[in-house]
Amino acid sequence: MLILLTNDDGIRAPGIAAALKVLREIGEVVVIAPETVQSATGHGVTLTTPLMTQPVQVDDQTVGTAVEGRPADCVKLAINQLMPRRPDLVVSGINSGANTGINVIYSGTVAAAIEAAFLGLPSIALSLLMDKDLPDWDHAAKLSLDSVKKLLAHGVKPGEVMSVNIPSLRSGELPKGTRVVRQCCKSWSDEYEKRLDPRGRVYFWNSSEFRLQTDENDTDVAALRDGYVTITPLQFDLTRHDRLSSLKASIES
Amino acid sequence: MLILLTNDDGIRAPGIAAALKVLREIGEVVVIAPETVQSATGHGVTLTTPLMTQPVQVDDQTVGTAVEGRPADCVKLAINQLMPRRPDLVVSGINSGANTGINVIYSGTVAAAIEAAFLGLPSIALSLLMDKDLPDWDHAAKLSLDSVKKLLAHGVKPGEVMSVNIPSLRSGELPKGTRVVRQCCKSWSDEYEKRLDPRGRVYFWNSSEFRLQTDENDTDVAALRDGYVTITPLQFDLTRHDRLSSLKASIES
Numbered sequence: 474m475l476i477l478l479t480n481d482d483g484i485r486a487p488g489i490a491a492a493l494k495v496l497r498e499i500g501e502v503v504v505i506a507p508e509t510v511q512s513a514t515g516h517g518v519t520l521t522t523p524l525m526t527q528p529v530q531v532d533d534q535t536v537g538t539a540v541e542g543r544p545a546d547c548v549k550l551a552i553n554q555l556m557p558r559r560p561d562l563v564v565s566g567i568n569s570g571a572n573t574g575i576n577v578i579y580s581g582t583v584a585a586a587i588e589a590a591f592l593g594l595p596s597i598a599l600s601l602l603m604d605k606d607l608p609d610w611d612h613a614a615k616l617s618l619d620s621v622k623k624l625l626a627h628g629v630k631p632g633e634v635m636s637v638n639i640p641s642l643r644s645g646e647l648p649k650g651t652r653v654v655r656q657c658c659k660s661w662s663d664e665y666e667k668r669l670d671p672r673g674r675v676y677f678w679n680s681s682e683f684r685l686q687t688d689e690n691d692t693d694v695a696a697l698r699d700g701y702v703t704i705t706p707l708q709f710d711l712t713r714h715d716r717l718s719s720l721k722a723s724i725e726s
Numbered sequence: 727m728l729i730l731l732t733n734d735d736g737i738r739a740p741g742i743a744a745a746l747k748v749l750r751e752i753g754e755v756v757v758i759a760p761e762t763v764q765s766a767t768g769h770g771v772t773l774t775t776p777l778m779t780q781p782v783q784v785d786d787q788t789v790g791t792a793v794e795g796r797p798a799d800c801v802k803l804a805i806n807q808l809m810p811r812r813p814d815l816v817v818s819g820i821n822s823g824a825n826t827g828i829n830v831i832y833s834g835t836v837a838a839a840i841e842a843a844f845l846g847l848p849s850i851a852l853s854l855l856m857d858k859d860l861p862d863w864d865h866a867a868k869l870s871l872d873s874v875k876k877l878l879a880h881g882v883k884p885g886e887v888m889s890v891n892i893p894s895l896r897s898g899e900l901p902k903g904t905r906v907v908r909q910c911c912k913s914w915s916d917e918y919e920k921r922l923d924p925r926g927r928v929y930f931w932n933s934s935e936f937r938l939q940t941d942e943n944d945t946d947v948a949a950l951r952d953g954y955v956t957i958t959p960l961q962f963d964l965t966r967h968d969r970l971s972s973l974k975a976s977i978e979s
Contacts, residue, residue, distance in 0.1 A: 517770055518932075521765075523931050525929045526928050543768075550918060554930060575962070578840065579769055579770065579771050591913060591914065592914065627973060634966075653973040658962065660885075663806045663845075665803060677807060678776050706970065708965070710911045714908065716959035717908065723876075
């Protein structure tokens with residue numbers, strides 16, 4: 474099995490190195506990832522500037538390619554130009570931070586996986602809930618690999634995206650289990666702090682805290698908060714199909 | 727009616743000025759938009775750097791606020807800090823370029839509208855298909871206003887996003903009608919050109935042409951190609967609900 478591994482934290486992030494180590498157990502892994510941190514860049518793509526590339530030593534066994542672009546660029550370029558052949562699986566992560574709830578739509582990690590699915594490949598996004606301590610990436614990677622194996626045994630079809638979130642655990646501590654859950658779509662309340670720069674210009678800091686709280690217990694946010702590994706199947710068809718017919722009836726001319 | 731107007735082409739783009747002019751007919755319009763061009767930035771948000779702001783004269787009647795951030799940042803900041811009260815409607819556009827098919831997920835214009843919906847407001851994204859000639863923005867804005875009025879008459883609920891695409895038309899030329907259509911999800915084939923910089927570093931240009939071709943005639947791509955105004959209701963729940971139960975059965979533990 475040929476695996477394309479990418480991420481949004483950049484090719485030098487600890488999460489991608491940890492993922493590389495465990496994914497080698499199940500296939501040949503090619504690493505093509507952003508040169509710089511691309512967190513919360515969403516599904517951006519680069520169309521009007523060139524994508525610079527350079528080889529980067531990811532660990533003692535693997536030289537990857539760093540791309541000065543977004544996560545989705547890495548996937549496009551990998552498949553079109555850089556991979557020896559079309560990969561059998563695309564994995565994105567392990568992201569430093571959970572991708573649950575509304576973060577799913579901001580996430581570069583998820584965008585890379587969705588891009589791969591859009592290009593007709595099966596893909597899996599991996600994300601780790603962070604707390605204040607430094608995480609045990611190797612432990613998170615082992616748990617991620619368990620989920621990848623379960624998903625591959627179940628079958629991930631071309632064009633399908635599976636998003637896996639790993640709870641925050643001490644070394645050796647096990648999750649409570651695995652939950653297949655929907656994305657929490659609960660509305661969010663932002664917080665900003667207003668300040669003045671030394672020249673009197675107004676600026677704002679986003680000071681929201683992403684708290685994992687919800688009363689919707691069948692969601693990714695709730696299950697991850699409760700210590701489960703979460704799996705959410707995702708799509709890239711943004712159409713609200715349930716609204717098509719009433720709109721058609723009242724608006725078409 | 728209080729309307730927040732934003733875009734992804736930047737506060738000085740002709741499309742937002744044209745939209746401002748026509749939206750004044752139906753409400754009070756506050757313009758809060760990116761300082762710089764944010765095309766194809768997708769649903770990025772700014773969490774780790776400050777959002778600088780400055781007043782910008784958008785036209786002879788309106789001073790807007792330019793935000794050095796992404797389209798979704800503009801919406802968040804507008805609602806949380808800059809608007810006199812919560813707007814009754816958020817409009818994003820008019821974008822220079824169609825947002826149909828896969829472009830829906832790359833689009834900053836759509837991301838701003840989705841952000842507004844996520845924050846519990848009704849929102850409408852407006853985009854104009856470009857051809858080689860300079861567009862008649864005022865004509866496109868009049869057609870956009872027609873669609874906005876139709877949508878408001880039908881009802882756009884809090885949390886709903888409607889995406890409108892205007893075909894490429896000469897001045898005074900009318901669209902064939904309006905079609906309510908789903909997002910085309912047909913796979914895409916990228917093209918990249920490989921080059922060497924003067925120092926021998928490898929880089930790539932995305933050389934794909936976004937051609938409006940599909941054989942799926944019930945989609946946004948086909949209807950826009952055929953000269954119709956298209957309306958697509960969008961969502962921000964990326965869960966593939968149809969895959970939840972089989973995954974649950976085989977994976978949960």
